[in-house]
Amino acid sequence: MGFYQVLRSVGLSVGSALAAAVLAIYTHRGHRFPTAGGFRTALVCASGLCLATAVLSFVLPGRGVSHRLALSDDEREEVDLMEQEEAELAGAGIMLAEEPLPFERGMPST
Numbered sequence: 001m002g003f004y005q006v007l008r009s010v011g012l013s014v015g016s017a018l019a020a021a022v023l024a025i026y027t028h029r030g031h032r033f034p035t036a037g038g039f040r041t042a043l044v045c046a047s048g049l050c051l052a053t054a055v056l057s058f059v060l061p062g063r064g065v066s067h068r069l070a071l072s073d074d075e076r077e078e079v080d081l082m083e084q085e086e087a088e089l090a091g092a093g094i095m096l097a098e099e100p101l102p103f104e105r106g107m108p109s110t
Helices: 003-025 036-059 073-091
Strands: none
Touching: 003 036
């Protein structure tokens, strides 16, 4: 599992736990469902976290100038074509490699 997927899973878990805690606070004893105020509070909390995340992602520095800007028009077209071909192959589950990859142990290699 990649780092991005781990962060998404942690965010999902924390967000779910926060929403459940807020809704549990607004569920009165003997009632089956929380009050409308609980859903409103959960919505406000989630909206605040989304806004804070958007501001944080805007404020954080980027990676700098893209290397693609330093390419000539012909080189940029070649890179675009290569990216498109690799994306199509990746979508089909096929990857390009410079050299053929060896088979797993126990399988004959070519």
